[in-house]
Amino acid sequence: MAISYIVFDLEWNQSPRGKVGKLPDLPSEIIEVGAVKLDENLETVSEFSRFVRPFIYKKLDYRVRALTNIQTGQLQKEGKAFAQVMREFFHWCGMDSGEEVIFCSWGNMDLLELQRNLHFFHIRNPFSYPLFYYDVQKLYGRCFPDAEKKATALATAVEALGLEEEGAFHRAIEDARYTAKVLQQLPFEALKVYRSLDYYHLPANEDEELYIDFPDYAKYVSRIFPDRDSAIHDKTVTDMLCYRCHRMLKKKLRWFSANQRSYYCIAVCPEHGLLRGKLKIRRAEGMQVYCIKTTKFVNQETAERIAQLQQTLREKQNLKNRKLPHRRNP
Incomplete structure (x- = not known):
């Protein structure tokens, strides 16, 4: 069976009123999903990019606006409901057709936030237990001892590897593309054994x-x-x-x-x-x-x-x- 690597990234919003308006079960609401699908040779197959129309935190926090350059009106006009985006995303990944899909991300937060949002909006969680994935940030750190001592920013890794910067960072599809490019530069065959474990579901x-x-x-x-x-x-x-x-x-x-x-x-x-x-x-x-x-x-x-x-x-x-x-x- 062929393997697909889904290199994905999320952007999320939070309560613009800080702790006052934050829901304990949903501290962060996903507003953008971006992903790149790689084949078993890490060659790019296709891309996925969607805005999510916010339902809980409808006004963007000013820090999120400054970081992503996404505007509230843009989400309302171009965004789709979270449930619809998830149906399209998981179908694009190949999860509903029995394909072997392995997720990859920069850091360990994206899978956690994705599952937290699925739970909050009562959407079936398609991930198995235990859920293993590749944290590209950690794989990068194993190749560069100085980077292993602390979490390296994606932009820092892109610059260090001499990769061309074509789009702005802190946008889901752009960060997914950059993460995929970093992964393609690493000796992945030697690193495959270092899978990360997701801790959303615990023993x-x-x-x-x-x-x-x-x-x-x-x-x-x-x-x-x-x-x-x-x-x-x-x-x-x-x-x-x-x-x-x-x-x-x-x-x-x-x-x-x-x-x-x-x-x-x-x-x-x-x-x-x-x-x-x-x-x-x-x-x-x-x-x-x-x-x-x-x-x-x-x-x-x-x-x-x-x-x-x-x-x-x-x-x-x-x-x-x-x-x-x-x-x-x-």
Whole structure:
């Protein structure tokens, strides 16, 4: 079966009144969809571009107008209802004809916002679980170590690769074209294994929890927990396993909190060496949370640097505790 890569981009609006007028279930409303379809050789096949007529936030926020140069009247005149645009978009993608479709985007926000809008407007979500896609921004970062340290702007990548700039950035179809051009410049065959996982739908129970091995690291995605304390005291969350030989490891440096949302530890595999664990606690709904644990082999220098971080945090906490006023017994 042939594979189609859908490189897409969205523009969205928000409440022009800020937090006052923002709906919790729809903080961002999609106003433009742009996409480029590539074949399995990353050759361009066709394009898709539509305006969406806003239904909730009918007046454009001034920052959105300034960024995109889209006008409210333009959306009202040229835009179609979101449900109609989605029918046309998914048909164009080939999703209703059984084609194998893989989505690609610059960053991780577009798929999230697309599914959030589908849910809000009661439109069937056609994506399967788990949903893997290609984050071209991350793939670009893997090719350029300096870019991997922080999220690179699409315009920066286009300039760095010497690509011709033909249209304005921050328009859906133009950004989709630029993202496709960046992808076409990368050694995609070597990068194919580095698929990203969409977190809109999360594991509902232990059976659905995800364990994903990559060439140089492994990832675990947990089920939803009622709160952070429940998550960080769960054995599966805190266990350290070698992703090469799959044995349970002894921790050389136990989990410690770096900033209440990120935790680190060091474990030792007798066969493969030092393994760094990094645990991120992310908010789901309300007080609920889920965990993303990544494990990666590191050298002695990196392990010592993490141990030093723990020691520095301890010293800061001890200093803070000494400065706290002592209560006198009544």
